[in-house]
Amino acid sequence: MHKFPVLEIFGPTIQGEGMVVGRKTMFVRTAGCDYSCAWCDSAFTWDGSAKDDIRKMTAEAIYTSLHEKGGDYFDHVTISGGNPALLKHLHELVDLLQEKGCEIALETQGSVWQDWFNAIDDLTISPKPPSSRMSTNWDKLDDIVNRLEHAGRSSHTSLKVVVFNEEDIDFAKMVHKRYPQLAFFLQVGNEDLQETNDQQLAMKLLQQYEWLIDQVMQSSELNHVRVLPQVHALLWGNKRGV
Numbered sequence: 001m002h003k004f005p006v007l008e009i010f011g012p013t014i015q016g017e018g019m020v021v022g023r024k025t026m027f028v029r030t031a032g033c034d035y036s037c038a039w040c041d042s043a044f045t046w047d048g049s050a051k052d053d054i055r056k057m058t059a060e061a062i063y064t065s066l067h068e069k070g071g072d073y074f075d076h077v078t079i080s081g082g083n084p085a086l087l088k089h090l091h092e093l094v095d096l097l098q099e100k101g102c103e104i105a106l107e108t109q110g111s112v113w114q115d116w117f118n119a120i121d122d123l124t125i126s127p128k129p130p131s132s133r134m135s136t137n138w139d140k141l142d143d144i145v146n147r148l149e150h151a152g153r154s155s156h157t158s159l160k161v162v163v164f165n166e167e168d169i170d171f172a173k174m175v176h177k178r179y180p181q182l183a184f185f186l187q188v189g190n191e192d193l194q195e196t197n198d199q200q201l202a203m204k205l206l207q208q209y210e211w212l213i214d215q216v217m218q219s220s221e222l223n224h225v226r227v228l229p230q231v232h233a234l235l236w237g238n239k240r241g242v
């Protein structure tokens with residue numbers, strides 16, 4: 001049994017983002033990322049600030065912890081990070097949780113393929129727009145989308161682009177046009193990661209949501225799309241573990 005670097009196990013809560021927004025779920029957050037997005041809301045997974053909190057856990061130990069925290073009050077687990085796709089053997093966790101009757105969601109940026117993606121029930125791929133200061137390897141992303149399509153997984157897969165500005169909107173249009181076969185989500189970017197006043201943050205995020213909706217309404221290239229805020233940020237602000 002392999003051991004995986006885990007930073008957080010929490011829930012039950014609601015999935016606050018994307019294709020299964022609102023779904024009751026538990027979260028497993030792995031450590032380590034191959035990106036360093038300018039606005040990453042989970043930078044503690046890769047910037048060294050939480051390195052002493054990383055626990056090396058087997059799939060069994062992760063399930064035990066999920067059960068301790070969530071009891072019988074969940075049947076869905078979201079794996080996020082960091083980039084969980086860096087973990088070659090994570091199918092051990094996916095398989096075990098599915099054997100226990102859970103559906104599995106994965107959050108990843110589309111920089112690394114793993115064969116176990118084909119087992120994921122709700123796979124979110126989130127390519128990074130210019131505001132992140134990361135650049136997408138399009139050959140890699142094409143390959144990932146092709147593999148999923150050829151395995152018949154397109155209906156279990158979605159794209160989610162976080163938007164902070166007009167340049168990001170153009171990036172979103174380009175991604176949607178390149179992969180029209182995948183469900184497409186635009187998500188409000190949260191630029192106030194240090195804000196501790198939840199009301200202030202929620203007001204700002206709702207304004208950004210309205211701006212994003214306006215942009216999408218005015219675009220003929222963004223018709224078959226969904227526009228969402230991070231619901232957990234509206235409810236609970238920048239708190240960790242929610």
Ligand SMILES: C[S@@+](CC[C@H](N)C(=O)[O-])C[C@H]1O[C@@H](n2cnc3c(N)ncnc32)[C@H](O)[C@@H]1O
Binds near residue numbers: 040042107108190
């Ligand atoms: C923290 S990432 C972890 C998974 C993976 N590394 C990825 O980026 O897809 C989870 C999701 O949060 C989004 N995200 C990160 N920082 C954000 C922010 N400041 N505002 C809105 N969404 C953000 C990412 O784009 C991604 O869709």
Ligand SMILES: Nc1nc2[nH]cc(C(=O)O)c2c(=O)[nH]1
Binds near residue numbers: 014016017
């Ligand atoms: N409630 C809730 N929903 C989420 N959706 C994606 C998250 C993430 O950090 O990957 C996240 C998170 O951290 N909390």
Ligand code: SF4
Binds near residue numbers: 033036037082083109
């Ligand atoms: S890819 Fe995801 S976890 Fe990595 S830095 Fe970007 S938002 Fe953060």
Ligand SMILES: [Mg+2]
Binds near residue numbers: 041
């Ligand atoms: Mg998050």
